[in-house]
Amino acid sequence: MTTEDIRRAQLERVLKKNNYQKSALLEILHSAQEIYGYLDQNLLVDIAGSLNLPPSHVYGVVTFYSYFKMRKPGQHIVTACLGTACYVKGVKQIIEAIEEEFNLKVGGSTADGKLSLSLTRCIGACAMAPAVVLDDQVIGKATKEIVIERIRNVLAGERDESV
């Protein structure tokens, strides 16, 4: 069985569990993203077909929620907080520095698929503003130098020991 077959079977199980009900679309999309990591167009067409929903409707739901991703995320994910506190403390400069340093755009990944950059609203760590999340670790009181160094370390395959 290939990975694809296993994933397919997992998705099929979720669909069955929800009785192929149209109203369970959101839940199924959540599970599908968990299984596949992101939702690509063919997957959306498949889900729409299984639930007997118009593809345009499914696409609309997926693009409405920022949680759903339609592009393959990078191996490592750096997320900058755009909450008021972080914004005031200059997270914008950090984002620009990351974009320049690693040659990627917000919402996209590097060409080698190693790193992707996303934004989020307040993560609730305002006292540590500006905050940047690297994979699952929060970098508080971040500066562009610190963040870039940490990203470099992670990309170089080192375990992040500085927390």
Added chain:
Amino acid sequence: MAENSMITLKIDGVQVSVLEGTTILKAAKDNGILIPTLCDLEGLTPYGGCRLCLVEVTGSPKLFPACTTPANSGMEVTTNSERLKSYRKMTIQLLMAERVHMCAVCVANDHCELQALANQLGVNHVVLERHFTREPIDSSHDFLVIDRNRCILCLRCVRVCDKIEGVHTLDLKNRSKDTEVIMDLDESWGNSCSCTGCRKCAKVCPVGAIYIEGEAITQTKHRDVAEFITARRNNR
């Protein structure tokens, strides 16, 4: 509750009788009182998106969208107070400022519901800064063209495509100011495999966002198509 029992209510001081379950908008319209609206269209499911049909109901500080609020027995509805007029003017200005509404260069000039309503309500300028969106025009379809810069997101096209034509090619993507009408999986219209080319979206579009290439707008707009088809279906 009997489906066809009559109820009485007061609209702008006039006593009217309507069937139970009728919306305030319909009740007013049937009795010759026109409440402005852009998203509501007879024959389509009420949507309550444009907020132009907001009315006052005595006894409640809230405003109610007439198109989705069912008329109740004993209700006293005001459709045209000074407050409502000023709100409606502002709503029109917000719609105008949201995208690009330049009547002089629009295909629907003189056949546009937004323009007509602006004239009727006396909106002669927009106090807000306009967003000049720069969405590319999609004319990849054989004869249908969509200019999303003129779209007011009334969803008439989406509803007519779903409820009347039954294919649901059109839907919305994204949210807030990035909301756009899409075909299938955000494909160009020419590549959309489910579109039947029935033209109903162009017929019901209140503005000039969807139109038929090379056809005079006077021949395109048949906004009662949804009402006609729904009535025929119900009479079967």
